[in-house]
Amino acid sequence: SQKIEQNSEALNIQEGKTATLTCNYTNYSPAYLQWYRQDPGRGPVFLLLIRENEKEKRKERLKVTFDTTLKQSLFHITASQPADSATYLCALYSGGYQKVTFGTGTKLQVIP
Amino acid sequence: GAVVSQHPSWVICKSGTSVKIECRSLDFQATTMFWYRQFPKQSLMLMATSNEGSKATYEQGVEKDKFLINHASLTLSTLTVTSAHPEDSSFYICSANREGNQPQHFGDGTRLSIL
Numbered sequence: 001s002q003k004i005e006q007n008s009e010a011l012n013i014q015e016g017k018t019a020t021l022t023c024n025y026t027n028y029s030p031a032y033l034q035w036y037r038q039d040p041g042r043g044p045v046f047l048l049l050i051r052e053n054e055k056e057k058r059k060e061r062l063k064v065t066f067d068t069t070l071k072q073s074l075f076h077i078t079a080s081q082p083a084d085s086a087t088y089l090c091a092l093y094s095g096g097y098q099k100v101t102f103g104t105g106t107k108l109q110v111i112p
Numbered sequence: 113g114a115v116v117s118q119h120p121s122w123v124i125c126k127s128g129t130s131v132k133i134e135c136r137s138l139d140f141q142a143t144t145m146f147w148y149r150q151f152p153k154q155s156l157m158l159m160a161t162s163n164e165g166s167k168a169t170y171e172q173g174v175e176k177d178k179f180l181i182n183h184a185s186l187t188l189s190t191l192t193v194t195s196a197h198p199e200d201s202s203f204y205i206c207s208a209n210r211e212g213n214q215p216q217h218f219g220d221g222t223r224l225s226i227l
């Protein structure tokens with residue numbers, strides 16, 4: 001069966017360090033992969049999208065890699081700040097009728 | 113950026129009541145909107161895909177007579193939870209995108225509590 005796993009339920013990191021979150025998937029052939037940020041009691045906010053033929057994407061302090069051989073995406077936040085504390089969700093889109101499937105999320109806590 | 117507005121943000125009502133949740137795309141036309149349900153510490157579970165001018169497509173296990181979806185215009189989709197019971201209590205979130213391969217823009221969710 002199809003499965004999306006994000007490496008850990010929670011991740012604590014010291015301010016200023018690089019946070020690395022992992023998204024692994026099985027039995028998918030995603031056309032692209034997305035990362036979202038969700039704050040408590042709010043809807044997710046789109047951060048980055050990476051397509052199957054792209055290896056890496058950057059946006060300010062954010063970087064996403066996509067390895068279709070390993071079936072894995074890594075999400076990096078450099079120079080992390082307490083304001084980066086949130087739950088981060090990866091999501092896969094396989095094409096077809098536009099359905100996107102979300103992982104369970106990783107709750108990141110950046111400690112001052 | 114694109115904005116999706118969801119209303120109400122919080123509802124508390126008695127068991128047996130029907131509750132309507134609205135989802136509006138404020139600055140773009142959305143032919144497709146999505147309705148999700150999220151339990152605490154869990155991910156978003158897609159309930160249905162709402163298509164303007166046609167019937168919604170429901171995910172397996174979601175009762176279409178329980179969760180009525182209407183997508184009457186390119187900027188508005190509604191989800192009605194009919195005869196709600198305590199087990200329907202959850203966080204309901206809608207989203208929309210301009211085209212099928214574009215990122216989704218989410219509303220801020222509706223916290224539904226059935227007493």
